[in-house]
Every structure is written in C-alpha cells, then in structure tokens.
Amino acid sequence: MVTLNNELILNALRTVNDPDLRRDLVSLNMIENIAISGNEVSFQVVLTTPACPLKDTIKLDCINAIKRAAGDQVVVNVDMTSRVTTKRGDKKPLLEGVKNIIAVASGKGGVGKSTVATNLAIALSRTGAKVGLIDADIYGPSVPLMFNEVETKPSGIQKDGKTLVLPVEKYGIKLLSIGFFVDPDKALIWRGPMASNALTQLFSEADWGELDYMVIDMPPGTGDIHLTLVQQLPVTGVAIVTTPQEVALADARKAVGMFRQENINVPILGIIENMAWFTPAELPENKYYIFGRDGGRRMADEYGIQLLGQIPLVQSIRESGDKGMPAALDAASPVSEAFRLLAERTAQQIAIRNASRDASKVVEITK
Numbered sequence: 001m002v003t004l005n006n007e008l009i010l011n012a013l014r015t016v017n018d019p020d021l022r023r024d025l026v027s028l029n030m031i032e033n034i035a036i037s038g039n040e041v042s043f044q045v046v047l048t049t050p051a052c053p054l055k056d057t058i059k060l061d062c063i064n065a066i067k068r069a070a071g072d073q074v075v076v077n078v079d080m081t082s083r084v085t086t087k088r089g090d091k092k093p094l095l096e097g098v099k100n101i102i103a104v105a106s107g108k109g110g111v112g113k114s115t116v117a118t119n120l121a122i123a124l125s126r127t128g129a130k131v132g133l134i135d136a137d138i139y140g141p142s143v144p145l146m147f148n149e150v151e152t153k154p155s156g157i158q159k160d161g162k163t164l165v166l167p168v169e170k171y172g173i174k175l176l177s178i179g180f181f182v183d184p185d186k187a188l189i190w191r192g193p194m195a196s197n198a199l200t201q202l203f204s205e206a207d208w209g210e211l212d213y214m215v216i217d218m219p220p221g222t223g224d225i226h227l228t229l230v231q232q233l234p235v236t237g238v239a240i241v242t243t244p245q246e247v248a249l250a251d252a253r254k255a256v257g258m259f260r261q262e263n264i265n266v267p268i269l270g271i272i273e274n275m276a277w278f279t280p281a282e283l284p285e286n287k288y289y290i291f292g293r294d295g296g297r298r299m300a301d302e303y304g305i306q307l308l309g310q311i312p313l314v315q316s317i318r319e320s321g322d323k324g325m326p327a328a329l330d331a332a333s334p335v336s337e338a339f340r341l342l343a344e345r346t347a348q349q350i351a352i353r354n355a356s357r358d359a360s361k362v363v364e365i366t367k
Contacts, residue, residue, distance in 0.1 A: 002069075002070050002071065004036045004039070004041055004070055004074065005036065006034050006036070008069055008070060009034055009036070009041055009043065009066060009069075010026050010031065010034075011069065012065045012066045012068070012069035012070070013025050013026050013031055013062060013065060013066070014026045014027070015065050016058070016061045016062055016065050018030065018048075018058065019054050019057065019058070020054070020348055020351060020352050020355075021048075021351070021352065021355045021356075025045060025058075025062070029046075030045055030046050030047070031043055031044070031045060031046075032044045032046055033079075039073055039074050039075060040074070040075040040076075040077065041066060041070075041074060041075070041076055041077070042076075042077040042078075042079070043077075043078065043079070044078075044079045044080075044081050045058060045059065045062060045078055045079070045080050045081070046081055046082060046083050047080065047081070047082040047083075048082070048083070048084065048085045048351035048354070048355075049082055049084050049085070049127075049129070049212075049347040049348070049350070049351050050082040050084070050127040050128040050129050050347075051123075051124060051127040051129065051343050051344045051346075051347035051348070052082065052344070052347065052348065052351075053341070053344035053345065053348055054348075055080050058080070059078045059080055062076070062078050063076045063078060082128070084099050084100065084129060084212040084213070084347075085099070085350075085351055085354040085355070086099035086100055086236075086354065087236075087353075087354040087357070087358075087359045087360060088234050088359060088360055088361070089234065089358070089359025089360060089361040090234040090360075090361045090362055093233075093234060094203050094204050094232060094233060095203050095208055095211075095214060095233060097208060097209055097210040097211060098132065098208060098210075098211045098213075098214045099211065099212050099213070100212065100213050100214070100236040100350050100354075101213075101214045101216065101233055101234065101235050101236050101360070102120075102213060102214065102215050102216065102235075102236060102237060102238075102239060102269070102346065102350070103216045103218055103226075103229060103235050103237075103238045103239070103266075104116060104117040104120065104215060104216065104217055104218060104238075104239050104241060104272075105218040105226065105238055105239070105240055105241070105255050105259075106218075106220050106221075106240065106241040106242065106251070106252065106255060107220070107221065107222070107240075107242065107248070107250070107251025107252040107253070107254045107255040108220050108221065108247075108248060108251040108252075109140075109220035109221075110220075111220075111241050111242055111243045111248055111274055111275070112241065112243070112274040112275060112311075113137075113217065113218070113220065113241040113274075114135075114137060114142045114143065114146065114217050115146070115274070115317060115321055115326075116241050116272055116274055116311065116342075117133065117215055117216075117217035117241075118133065118143065118146045118147075118217070118321070118326050118328075119317075119326050119327055119328040119339040119342075120215055120239075120328075120339065120342055120343060120346065121133040121173050121175075121213075121215040122171055122172070122173060122326050122328040122329060122339070123328045123336075123339040123340050123342060123343035124212075124213050124215070124343045124346070124347065125171070125172040125173055126172075126328070126331075126340070126343075127343060127344075127347070129212040129213055129347075130210060130211045130212045130213075131172070131173050131174070131211060131212065131213050131214075131215065132167065132173065132174040132175065132208055132211045132213070132214045132215070133173050133174070133175040133176075133214075133215045133216075133217065134175070134176055134177075134202050134203060134214065134215070134216045134217065135175070135176065135177030135178065135179060135202075135217050136199050136202070136216050136217055136218050136219065136225060136229065137217055137218065137219040137220075138178050138198055138199060138219060138225060139219060140219070141177045141178050141179030141182075142179070143175055143177040143179065143217065144177050144179040144180060145179075145321075145322070145324065146321050146324060146326055147168075147170045147171065147173075147175060147324055147326075148170075148323065148324020148325070149168055149170060149175075149180070149324070150179075152168055152180060153180060153181075154166055154167065154168055154176065154180055157207055159207060162205075164205055164206055164207040165205055165206040165207070166206070166207055167206055167207070167208060168180065171326070171329060174208060174209070174211070176202050176206055177202075178198050178199075178202065196224050196225060196228040199225055199228055199229070200228065200232060203232075203233065204232075213347075213350075216229065216235075221251075221255075222254060222255060222258040226258065230259075230264055230266055230362070230363040231362055231363050231364070232362060233362065234359075234360040234361045234362055235266050235360060236267070236269075236350055236353065236354070236360050237266065237267040237268065237269035237349065237350060237353055237360075238255075238259050238266055238267070238268050238269060239268075239269050239270060239271075239272055239308060239346060240252050240255050240256055240268065240270075240271050240272065241272045241274055242271060242272070242273060242274070242295070242296050242299065243273070243274055243275045243291050243295070243296075244273055244275070244276060244289070244291045244292040244293060244294065244295030244296060245291045245292045245295060246292070246295065248291075248295070249295050249296075249298075249299050252271070252299060253299070256268055256303060256305075263363070264363050265363070266363070267353050267357060267360075268303070268305050269305075269306065269308065269346060269349040269350065269353065270300065270305050270306030270307060270308035270345070270346070270349055271296045271297075271299055271300040271303075271305060271306070271307050271308060272296070272308050272309050272311065272342065273294075273295065273296025273297065273307065273309070273310045273311070274311045274313075275291055275311070275312070275313040276289075276294075276296065276310035276311060276312055276313070277289050277290075277293070277310075277312050277313065278290050278312070278313040278314075279312050279313070279314055280315075281314070281315055281316070284334070287312075290313070291313075296310065297310070306345065306349055308342055308345045308346055308349070309338060309339075309341055309342035309345060310338070311335075311338050311339070311342070312334075312335065312338065314327075314334075314335050316333065316335060317335055327339065328340070
C-alpha cells in the first residue's frame with residue numbers, strides 16, 4: 001500500500017464524476033474534511049440535495065477509486081452529506097430564505113395536482129430537506145383538508161416593525177393556504193387582481209425562514225395567478241402534472257407552452273403522470289390502464305424533458321388525502337415509494353438546472 005496523503009486522495013477522487021453534473025467531485029467542491037490515520041481515510045461528499053438518487057453509486061465509486069490508487073488494504077469511510085444548491089439572481093427577493101421554488105402546475109383541473117404537490121413536499125421533507133408548501137389554488141384551496149387543518153387559523157409575529165403570518169407546521173412542512181383565512185363553506189368569487197393580491201400576501205407577508213424547497217400548488221389552467229407568480233418570484237422550475245389521456249395531455253401542452261414563451265421562459269423540470277394506472281387493493285400486482293398508457297411519458301419525449309414520475313391510481317391515496325394523512329407519510333406503502341422516486345428525480349433536475357442554466361429571476365413581461 002502506498003503512503004496516504006491528501007494529494008493522493010484528491011487525485012483519486014478526480015476520477016469520480018457526479019453522474020448528473022458530469023464533472024468530477026473535486027472540481028465541483030464536493031469533497032470536504034479529509035482525515036487520514038494510518039491506513040484509514042475519511043472524508044465527506046457534499047451532495048447537491050439530500051434526495052440524490054445516486055448517492056449510493058457515488059459512494060461506491062469513491063471507495064473504489066481510492067482503493068485503485070492506494071491498494072485494497074486501505075479502509076475508506078465516506079460520509080454522504082448534502083448542501084442544497086441554489087441559483088437565484090433576483091436583487092430584492094421575496095422568500096429570500098428559500099433556495100429553490102418549485103411551481104406544480106397543470107393545464108386542467110381534475111388531474112390530482114394538489115395531491116401530487118402535497119405528497120411531493122412531504123417526500124422531499126422525508127429526505128431531510130427543509131420544505132414549505134404554498135396553496136396558490138386561490139379558488140379551490142385543498143391543502144388545509146389534506147393536512148387535516150381545516151379549522152386552523154395561523155398566528156402572527158412581530159418582526160422588523162411588521163406583523164407577519166407564521167406558517168402552519170405539520171408533518172415537517174411549513175404551509176400556508178388562502179383556505180386558512182376564508183370560510184371553507186363559501187365560494188371565493190374574486191376578480192383576477194383580488195386573487196393575485198391574495199397570492200402575493202401568502203409569500204410576502206409571512207415568516208417562512210430558511211427553506212431548501214418551496215413547493216407552490218398552482219391553480220389549473222394558464223392565467224393571472226401564473227403570471228403573478230413568475231413576475232414576483234424567481235421560480236427555479238415548473239413540474240407539469242397530467243393524466244395519461246389525450247384530453248389532459250392537450251391542456252398540459254398548453255401549460256408547457258406558456259412557461260416556455262420567450263417573454264416568460266421558466267424552466268420545465270419535467271412531467272408528472274398521475275393516475276398512470278389503476279391498481280385495486282385486492283390485486284396489488286395488477287395494472288389497469290383506464291386512462292390510457294404512458295401518455296405522460298410520450299409527452300415528455302415529445303418535448304425533450306424528463307418524466308419525473310408515474311403515480312398510480314390507488315384508493316389509499318384518495319383516502320389518505322381525505323383523512324389529512326398524505327400517502328407519502330407511510331414509508332411501507334408502494335405508493336409512498338412512487339412519491340419518494342418523484343422527490344428524488346425532482347431534486348435531481350433542480351440540481352442539474354442550477355449547475356447548467358442562468359440564475360432564476362423574476363419575469364418582466366413588457367407586452
């Protein structure tokens with residue numbers, strides 16, 4: 001065995017690439033706290049997200065690289081940790097303590113967007129990330145029900161001479177919804193400017209603190225709320241929810257088209273195909289494609305973007321949402337696994353976006 005030193009370790013780790021960012025760990029400044037004692041070496045690999053789906057692969061690659069350079073006798077201890085990346089370019093930001101803002105949108109209603117947004121937030125939180133959730137579906141807020149907080153009224157706090165709303169905390173998530181401030185039994189009959197102002201207050205007059213990810217559950221369609229969001233917040237990227245059938249895909253294409261317009265140009269993180277197949281509880285191995293098959297996958301291929309996940313239509317998802325216990329909380333559930341994979345792939349795409357694209361900033365629409 002050769003003599004261990006920092007230079008040998010770093011040279012060995014220069015042969016290990018981050019599979020997503022396609023650069024070596026050393027040049028990405030992902031190696032920290034190297035310690036050597038006899039034939040034993042320890043160090044940290046600082047990933048770009050705690051939800052990294054490839055951390056086991058990266059860890060094994062590091063161990064093998066050092067053994068190739070120093071011999072099989074060396075004992076390698078790798079501490080896989082994380083520091084969520086951010087790339088915000090706004091000068092006077094709202095949500096200034098939030099590293100990444102994820103808008104969950106859909107072209108039409110009824111595709112399960114709020115269910116997906118809720119479970120995505122929880123699945124990200126379960127990886128160890130700090131997560132917030134804003135229910136921006138102003139006309140049909142459902143987050144209070146899904147978190148079993150229908151009767152909750154957020155409290156306030158005095159900060160820098162202002163009264164700020166304290167987000168409700170549940171299941172490790174900080175959350176706010178217009179549903180906390182209105183009568184749940186009455187319809188909200190608001191014109192566009194009123195709805196936009198209400199949304200603005202959710203992120204400008206609340207004490208959100210430091211967060212790795214803010215998930216924003218958007219209303220369906222393409223309209224005032226969407227424009228308000230991108231004009232006031234530096235959105236990191238958008239996840240588009242659709243179901244497999246063509247009528248939903250047609251509207252999802254419109255949503256993609258809106259965010260890709262030249263004067264908006266917000267990155268699309270990928271497509272989430274909800275209700276991808278039906279699996280009855282008594283036949284857990286069976287899949288019935290009642291809304292069509294792989295429509296979201298075909299759309300992702302068509303636009304050259306990622307398929308972030310395929311979520312099955314399972315009765316337990318509906319039941320857990322109605323009870324205020326989202327499905328992603330049950331780690332033993334096969335449905336929870338689908339949301340875990342969704343969180344990993346979403347975090348993965350955010351890390352790639354932050355490493356490869358310009359800083360996110362608010363949109364200035366001049367025409």
